[in-house]
Amino acid sequence: MADKDLRINEQIRVREVRLIRDDGEQQLITITEALEIAKEQALDLVEVAPTAVPPVVKIMNYGKYKFENEKKVRDSKKKQKLLKLKEIRMQPKIDEHDLDFKSKHVQEFLAEGNKVKVTVRFRGRELAHTELGLDVLKDVLKRIEGEYVMDKPPLMEGKFMSMILSPKAKK
Structure with a gap:
């Protein structure tokens, strides 16, 4: 999944979302409640499955998540051998x-x-x-x-x- 597709915090424009907590527990709540929970934990609310109904969101450190994904992409490119x-x-x-x-x-x-x-x-x-x-x-x-x-x-x-x-x- 491309990072550009992911919406975070106020970019998520729906009424209700499915929030996945750190322990894996899921619950249906309004977007305002989810944003408040994320702000209390000083983390970001990231939309991980925008096509689902309602969209699935997760509370995480978005910068760290983005860095980890970029690191995976770099590592996979290292293993490729270019044939000339x-x-x-x-x-x-x-x-x-x-x-x-x-x-x-x-x-x-x-x-x-x-x-x-x-x-x-x-x-x-x-x-x-x-x-x-x-x-x-x-x-x-x-x-x-x-x-x-x-x-x-x-x-x-x-x-x-x-x-x-x-x-x-x-x-």
Whole structure:
């Protein structure tokens, strides 16, 4: 639930509310009584379920509540790992040494946990022989021994043939 949706104290504009006390006890009271109870305890009256009939409110320290929610969001973002898509480009008439070199890069990117898009670029008359590009991509797959998953098999896209590989999930 977003903090912006929550109404506090005088922002709550209804006659009757369901108040949840600290001990978990619920009671139906008017909004003025609920506000008085909150002021006596020097806390805020926070609407936690605005869609309920009548709306559910709770007496709490709103600043502390907001801080705790923001802390949870920050912690969940820390645990996320951003996957980057790296691209390796080559041509259908690539030399053996160059293919070894590029394949090694693909393997390194996968080891780092990144997705890799391997692309073969066709120019001019090379477009008539797309099977050469397919052979190059298959050769790359043979050279990268290890753990990978093919997200997208080799496919022509205009003047390019590409495939996308991602690392296998580590257990």
